[in-house]
Amino acid sequence: MQDAHILLPDMNTCLSSLPTTVSRLAYFAVFDGHGGARASRFAAEHLHHTLALKFPKETENLDKLVKKCLMDTFRQTDEDFLKKASSQKPVWKDGSTATCMLVVDDMVYVANLGDSRAVLCRMEEETLGGERKCVTLALSKEHNPTIYEERMRIQRAGGTVREGRVLGVLEVSRSLGDGQYKRVGVISTPDIRRCQLTPNDRFIILACDGLFKVFSAEEAVKYLLNVLQDGSADGQTEDEGQYETACQKLANEAVRRGCADNVTVILVSISF
Template identity: 90%
Template structure:
């Protein structure tokens, strides 16, 4: 079965590109292009045409906000990363791609080492494996994401097994890669990604909010997940692998990999449109007390109603998104979530 699950096709696109943050990594100095000899007139003309194509693509402006709460846990085991401009992580980029962005949340269990490792390393591996050409780009991005998750899992397990005693940490992963106006979400476990899209209810009527799932939950109670575990010699008790592990796919968890717990993500792809308002990435701490629809409505209510305090240099819109992200995490704790809560809110505008 094709792991790509496409969401509804957009009706229109328009807009301009924007960058907000560079990659905080050892690969940062590789972002500059290699020096070349002076180009001839034909090369200059071709470069001008490519730049014109990029402008005409309608690349949306994305800005990320994050809120993290420890809840009642002794340790914060979530990790996250926001890269509004991931181009600086790549040594080369296909000429027709004008913007890369990356946002991810990782929910650790058994410790914080797997989630922190994934937050620090997964995007570097992704940058190294990102396609160098644009022909069949969707297929190549799919392969890149699958290879990146496999490599990240292998690298962590190698490090974990070399420790004394061996680390037994594991982590979910929900990663969103944006290539121009196309969103690719790769996820493992029970962290989730949802999109808020405003659609016209009737001709001349009010617009209504539609919540689109950008991820698929993996737990051992799902038939396909349970059967894979059982075929590998594992058991599912009380909704958990061997009665212990709550997710059926993860990074790390070396002791469960031999009984059907895998690191192969589900992939979903969605083209952004001018009707899209924002995307929420959140760990299960958020979605234990919020449905996806309720979380989207909560954010919309903050964006549309009331005044908020702004940080220095923030626009009014940025202040509303910042407040919505922080209040959503606070509300999850107030509703009784004892787990760690991490929320990434990504605004979308054209």
């Protein structure tokens, strides 16, 4: 098992003080390691502490400052891990994807590297028939070397893409760690997406590619909605672990469908 994850529904405790306009912070993240579990574990243990130290103190231009804080945090975490990795004998060659979700009041920021994903389930306004339709929104962007911009960067750095992998080996084009691939254009600069939550939002899935190898994002959302609906019919309330049950069932179903990879799923319920 090379995945790692972290759940901090209340991240306020990690900060000495919050900007006056911010009342609450939450943080959830999934890290999918390769070449070992050290990079994913390091990120799960350290990234949020760096984020807390760098979180903006002022409220002016908060959106811009939060994005800069996430960029700086990813760079710092990568540098810190590579420094530790290079001091080992033999040198650690681990790497990891990262999909991190920071909730600042009702605004969600997702910073990601690699192919772990974040997906939002939003219920549309009721239709004439009285049924509410579910819309699946992608909150992250995949980074693999078959994508044109990613491949061009790797080739400009002197690397090659063979059989959809960097140097024929690495499946992702951005990651934490992977010191031996930094010289061929594998970077730790995340994509950052922002989304304002609404009362129509039901939940967010954060999961590694083990889930999405056997589920499309839309299928995963529909599967969870069905499980949650069945739970309500059985009289189980959300407080009784309905979401935890649904999350477990989704991960188990991914394994049952023949996913040969690690499967880590975080299900974050949204309520106003």
